[in-house]
Amino acid sequence: MLMLEETSPLSSKMRISVDHEKLGNLSQNQVRFYLKYSSFVFRALKKPLFQKFLHWMLKKERIEEQTVKAVHVKVLPLRRKNGKGIAGNCDTARGRIRIYPKTTKFCQTFKQKFGRTNLLVYAGNRARAALIHELLHLKYIEDEKTVRELAKDYFCIFTQKHSLQSVHSLFIYKMIFNAKISGKKAPSSVPTDPSIRLKPNETCLRASGIFK
Numbered sequence: 001m002l003m004l005e006e007t008s009p010l011s012s013k014m015r016i017s018v019d020h021e022k023l024g025n026l027s028q029n030q031v032r033f034y035l036k037y038s039s040f041v042f043r044a045l046k047k048p049l050f051q052k053f054l055h056w057m058l059k060k061e062r063i064e065e066q067t068v069k070a071v072h073v074k075v076l077p078l079r080r081k082n083g084k085g086i087a088g089n090c091d092t093a094r095g096r097i098r099i100y101p102k103t104t105k106f107c108q109t110f111k112q113k114f115g116r117t118n119l120l121v122y123a124g125n126r127a128r129a130a131l132i133h134e135l136l137h138l139k140y141i142e143d144e145k146t147v148r149e150l151a152k153d154y155f156c157i158f159t160q161k162h163s164l165q166s167v168h169s170l171f172i173y174k175m176i177f178n179a180k181i182s183g184k185k186a187p188s189s190v191p192t193d194p195s196i197r198l199k200p201n202e203t204c205l206r207a208s209g210i211f212k
């Protein structure tokens with residue numbers, strides 16, 4: 001634990017961040033929801049296992065940890081002009097990364113369909129994938145294609161190592177691939193052996209590449 005703290009300064013640069021003026025437009029319930037969501041994501045991203053993984057990834061990519069100045073877990077979601085939600089973004093000049101939540105509406109529908117536990121796993125993995133993606137932008141600044149490909153690979157390395165040890169987790173994995181709740185059906189032939197390499201395709205892309 002001590003060693004990990006010494007080698008994971010990234011963790012110390014993480015903050016929950018809220019635009020107070022925007023909170024006024026929301027209902028009490030929504031505010032409560034987003035505060036809970038952000039604190040859950042914050043904890044998920046700070047977990048030693050994930051921090052250790054990020055440390056390894058940054059080292060492998062030769063990205064200095066000091067290039068990361070701040071990681072802000074935003075309380076409120078952000079939408080692009082086309083209405084699509086953003087999972088994260090990166091100010092590469094300043095080394096500042098922001099991670100955004102899903103909307104209350106999305107989460108309600110998701111919870112009704114798949115249950116609370118699956119929603120939590122989904123939200124955690126979405127944020128992890130977003131952080132991996134945005135960290136890679138510090139090196140491959142404008143190269144979205146490379147970032148997406150690498151983010152997909154790294155996200156899959158992490159999930160296969162740490163999250164796909166059960167059928168339950170595989171279900172979540174499938175869901176991230178098929179993020180549209182009412183959309184396409186998940187493929188029925190997902191292997192249950194975690195040692196089998198899944199074909200991530202859109203799953204990881206969806207999870208990690210929908211930002212920027």
Ligand SMILES: [Zn+2]
Nearest residue numbers: 144147211212
């Ligand atoms: Zn990107």
